[in-house]
Amino acid sequence: AQSVTQLDSQVPVFEEAPVELRCNYSSSVSVYLFWYVQYPNQGLQLLLKYLSGSTLVKGINGFEAEFNKSQTSFHLRKPSVHISDTAEYFCAVTRGVSGGYNKLIFGAGTRLAVHP
Amino acid sequence: NAGVMQNPRHLVRRRGQEARLRCSPMKGHSHVYWYRQLPEEGLKFMVYLQKENIIDESGMPKERFSAEFPKEGPSILRIQQVVRGDSAAYFCASSTDRGPGNEQFFGPGTRLTVL
Numbered sequence: 001a002q003s004v005t006q007l008d009s010q011v012p013v014f015e016e017a018p019v020e021l022r023c024n025y026s027s028s029v030s031v032y033l034f035w036y037v038q039y040p041n042q043g044l045q046l047l048l049k050y051l052s053g054s055t056l057v058k059g060i061n062g063f064e065a066e067f068n069k070s071q072t073s074f075h076l077r078k079p080s081v082h083i084s085d086t087a088e089y090f091c092a093v094t095r096g097v098s099g100g101y102n103k104l105i106f107g108a109g110t111r112l113a114v115h116p
Numbered sequence: 117n118a119g120v121m122q123n124p125r126h127l128v129r130r131r132g133q134e135a136r137l138r139c140s141p142m143k144g145h146s147h148v149y150w151y152r153q154l155p156e157e158g159l160k161f162m163v164y165l166q167k168e169n170i171i172d173e174s175g176m177p178k179e180r181f182s183a184e185f186p187k188e189g190p191s192i193l194r195i196q197q198v199v200r201g202d203s204a205a206y207f208c209a210s211s212t213d214r215g216p217g218n219e220q221f222f223g224p225g226t227r228l229t230v231l
Binding site: 041043046096103108109 | 157209225
């Protein structure tokens with residue numbers, strides 16, 4: 001079975017500062033990894049995903065994440081945040097096997113609060 | 117192309133009543149997933165359906181919960197005899213294909229409150 005741990009439940013940061021949201025996963029099989037953002041009272045929007053290839057993945061809104069297989073991590077980063085980045089961020093995994101389907105396993109979420 | 121639509125957005129039920137949550141996937145999407153988000157928690161998988169078929173319901177409580185995705189019309193998540201612990205946000209997502217790399221597009225959710 002797969003599991004996801006998001007190490008920080010809340011991350012406060014000042015506008016234009018860099019930020020890293022941490023995600024570790026556990027799995028006995030290969031995985032695909034995702035980061036989603038949820039704005040208040042809205043559904044989830046995909047920020048980026050890692051399926052294979054380059055371990056550095058670039059997504060929307062200036063976010064990027066790096067897959068580290070040895071550390072089983074997929075941390076999300078942004079070099080300079082904006083007020084509008086204030087939201088809840090979820091890391092998710094799914095089994096990366098052919099013939100499988102996209103049953104997502106989510107972490108508990110990290111609330112990013114950007115202050116002026 | 118409209119996104120995934122869910123209705124109602126907010127639903128209030130008294131204990132013992134039934135709750136029916138509807139999800140219309142994006143046009144051309146025949147795969148639907150339901151997730152539940154309890155307060156202060158991440159989303160938990162409930163059920164995966166293709167048109168007219170339940171593929172995986174391993175995340176659904178064994179009693180009171182059921183889901184369908186008929187040939188015509190939206191997918192329905194039904195909760196019978198609701199209890200306070202059913203209060204949560206219920207999200208559905210749709211995709212074009214079943215492969216694990218296919219993006220799931222999420223709806224805005226239905227927030228169920230059980231009094």
